[in-house]
Amino acid sequence: MSNPEPILEVRSLKKYFPIRDVFSRRVGWLKAVDDVSFKVRQGEIMGLVGESGCGKTTLGKTIIGINQPDSGQIMFESEDIGRLPRRQHRRFSRHLQYVYQDPGASLDPRWKIRRALHEPLIIHTALTRAQRDERVREILRAVGLPHAHLDLYPHELSGGQQRRVGLARILTLQPRLVILDEPTSGLDVSVQATILKLFRSLQQTFDLTYLFISHDLSVVRMMCHRVAVMYLGRIVEVGQTRDIFDNPRHPYTRSLLSAIPQIGGRRVSEEFLLEGEPPDAGNLPGGCRFRTRCPLAEGVCVREDPRLRTLADGHAAACHLV
Ligand SMILES: Nc1ncnc2c1ncn2[C@@H]1O[C@H](COP(=O)(O)OP(=O)(O)O)[C@@H](O)[C@H]1O
Ligand code: SF4
Ligand SMILES: [Mg+2]
Incomplete structure (x- = not known):
């Protein structure tokens, strides 16, 4: 190590x-x-x-x-x-982040995935829109989701995909x-x-x-x-x-x-x-x-x-x- x-x-x-x-x-x-x-x-x-x-x-x-x-x-x-x-x-x-059994369960059903992933960055960082886009793109790729999913709502994803979004959301904050x-x-x-x-x-x-x-x-x-x-x-x-x-x-x-x-x-x-x-x-x-x-x-x-x-x-x- x-x-x-x-x-x-x-x-x-x-x-x-x-x-x-x-x-x-x-x-x-x-x-x-x-x-x-x-x-x-x-x-x-x-x-x-x-x-x-x-x-x-x-x-x-x-x-x-x-x-x-x-x-x-x-x-x-x-x-x-x-x-x-x-x-x-x-x-x-x-x-320090805590991942519950199903991190996808905490997604707001009214928010598209893009908003769910940008929100923590808006609250906790001073990143510009372009920098946020870049980070979200990188993390989405890392959790194995296509970019097009940013425009979907949680209910349009499978349980496994929601779980990946939940993880992505946690990872945005590094x-x-x-x-x-x-x-x-x-x-x-x-x-x-x-x-x-x-x-x-x-x-x-x-x-x-x-x-x-x-x-x-x-x-x-x-x-x-x-x-x-x-x-x-x-x-x-x-x-x-x-x-x-x-x-x-x-x-x-x-x-x-x-x-x-x-x-x-x-x-x-x-x-x-x-x-x-x-x-x-x-x-x-x-x-x-x-x-x-x-x-x-x-x-x-x-x-x-x-x-x-x-x-x-x-x-x-x-x-x-x-
Ligand atoms: N908020 C709480 N108030 C009172 N007792 C609790 C609370 N949270 C957990 N406990 C008790 O603490 C013990 C440990 O629980 P927990 O940490 O959930 O165990 P595990 O995650 O290993 O299953 C259990 O006896 C549980 O009932
Ligand atoms: S009860 Fe068993 S585990 Fe506990 S000290 Fe004695 S031998 Fe070890
Ligand atoms: Mg437990």
Whole structure:
């Protein structure tokens, strides 16, 4: 990788939601993101995996400022953007974009594609009409849409084309970090492959860095340079994609991997089949939060919360037994 500097560094980030009773009194905290630290390097595709409800979306939304963090730091290009007043945050926000499952769904049905793509540039940049035209043309080409589509309305496009316009709209602002949140869920496998290829080529064309959120491990394996595995608000393992898939160390990662069909590669032992649901995020077990489902749990796991510990270069896990 040409530039190994982190573009994003999250330090001890916490985002808790209040749990209220019927009288609106706070009776506890739901620890959606609970002391999360990691780095993403410039040009990297960093995967974030874990079961539904483990805090992936909350983490993504806190990074880009939709959620206010409760504590911790969000260093974007060496500036802590976690606590900036809204007006100052706006300086950074165009460089940090969040892509929802279907970015095409947010297009205004009354606007032609030309207007949808020019609008962000009018609001956020001082480009002239000719310069805007040039950028829109370049991006349209990059997302694989013909120029003639500029004169159409969203309803005149297919779902896949709308999705491409949605992506184009995000790219007009030249983001540096793009958070893709379950970008392929709900798509047919064949469409999924096309979209993943598009993400790859856009990443190279525009020198983007991705935080790629997914619960689909096979997609993450295909797309990401590194992977962070989340369980109930924590990162429990992080490493190079190859290390995570070929040599998973945390019992939770091993469980997740044993749940996906293995094509060729190593089969993870049956003892790691994941059973049951995660415990209530508003009422976490003491000690290791995976202990209620962990086949290896022992005394120390009840008493002590394991910290993320480096095992080898760039590979870390939070488990007392590894
Ligand atoms: N705005 C909110 N208010 C209260 N609880 C929330 C809110 N957003 C998410 N949560 C809770 O935080 C936890 C993590 O949710 P989420 O980040 O959406 O997980 P994921 O994206 O991994 O499925 C869940 O228990 C969810 O119910
Ligand atoms: S610390 Fe204990 S309970 Fe937690 S993952 Fe490791 S072995 Fe399992
Ligand atoms: Mg989510």
